[in-house]
Amino acid sequence: MDIRNLQGYASFFMTIFLVIFLYGYIIHLYRSEKKGEKDYEKYGNIALDDEIDSTPVESGSEHQSEKRGAK
Amino acid sequence: MQSNAALEYDYTVAKLFTYTAILFGLIGMLIGTLIASQMAFPELNYLFGEYGTFSRLRPLHTNVVIFGFTVSGVFATFYYLGQRVLKVSMAESKFLMFIGKLQFVLYVILALGMVVSLLMGYSTSKEYAQMEWPLDLLTVVVWVLWGISIFGLIGIRREKSLYISLWYYIACFLGVAMLYLFNNMEVPTYLASGGLGSIMHSVSMYSGTNDALVQWWWGHNAVAFVFTVPIVAMIYYFLPKESGQAIYSYKLSLLSFWGLMFVYLWAGSHHLLYSTVPDWMQTMGSVFSVVLILPSWGSAINMLLTMKGEWNQLTENPLIKFMVLASTFYMLSTLEGPIQAIKSVNAIAHFTDWIPGHVHDGVLGWVAFMIMSGLFHMAPRMYKREIYSKKLMEAQFWIQTTAVVLYFTSMWIAGITQGMMWRAVDEYGNLMYSFIDTVAVLHPYYAIRALAGVLYVTGFVMFAYNMIKTMSSSRELTEEPQFRSPMA
């Protein structure tokens, strides 16, 4: 097998791998939210409540989710 | 609450890049309008001797709008929102402040070097990578300084999680760094030959098909990592902040991010369909281009859904109008691109005016709209004054929207007409048209595009005027607006 064929196969299997990885990631996101380990949606508030003196959505240790606009 | 009550965000560097974005936007688009007019009225090529010809000015246009206007916008918005989403001020680190200013100074020198050298005719002849090797080296320095700023700010942050916009800025930084280095591997001939020829000249380390592949790996990903990724970063911050609505689905934003990263890097070979690159690679380019619709629309739909239940803002706030239209144009061009990447469509579209048509519904409707609305949103916060005129902004919106529509519709018609005429054969298999026949037919469409340019530049002048007035003489604000930007 010459190098070009090898490259072609490598690209094909890489694609399969990436697809599996991406679907795995979706499952991971939803599962960890369902189990209550993570709340991804709270991160959306980082943009809304972005004063320099407002409480971080997540500082050093895990905080519970901030309500938007709280000052 | 933090103890340091007097601490404020420091927008010095963000302001500096705002000025260059406005300046280069104006210059770049004026040149764009001039070259568009030259296509319709060729006499305009002879206004400034060799410096005014289409061939000199076209690379100047692309480089000024990409590396001058867009990249300034990227830096300005980063230095603004990077601090805010990390909840840390540039004023807290003398070092980062110095790096930011140094980056700006070197960037301006680089930009001047670029404009002058391209006007003089120094060029590597690689599209979007025309700058010669001394400027490439300076580019690396500027870029590394930006990296230090990004990771330096992250290093001293209060907000532990990185907001999605930052992911996109980091991707822009890493992606461009990798692609730029690989594509610009070049040998300065003067040094390599021991003193022959021009000191500015260099040759690429790749040749033939390899050169083409590396070039379009870069070329297409310049679209990805300069025209898409950092612009998505902007909309993920500015739209929620301006509307007061959190991103519709943060999970979808994460997913679209990885989707975009995986897929974009493989799509570049759609620029080389029917060329000498291996067949499987061409097919891969087509397939990945089509798959690219998914992560692109993932972001765009996420943005539109963010406005759910708040669509009244679209009529009340022209800034929301700009951003919603921007994400709509993003959807249009990310659907159009994949269609052009299908081999049979590409057989007609390639080398025709449909391609610049496609480019400009993206850059005018999406990139420039988003940068302008980002800067508009920043202005009241940076200068503590309300936006000078809402009426002017409304008028600008309609003038520029008209311009974009005129630009891409005329180029659709021109491109497809051109593609069909080039391949038309009579019953004996002879070509039916010579090249000049197509040029004659396309004249009206080129004239329409030039008109579109005039309209778009007019809108941009209104934008610049509105910004300058906001900076200097608008009503002062006593308190920073939380969401909606105040405007007179």
Ligand code: HEM
């Ligand atoms: C007033 C607005 C503008 C006008 C009238 C204009 C006009 C033009 C023209 C006439 C060309 C050459 C097309 C050809 O060779 O056939 C061009 C190319 C290009 N322009 Fe613009 N332009 C404008 C704004 C912009 C902006 C704001 C950007 C990016 C932020 C941009 C990015 C590009 C790029 C990337 C190309 C190369 C396209 C290709 O190689 O197919 N333009 N423009």
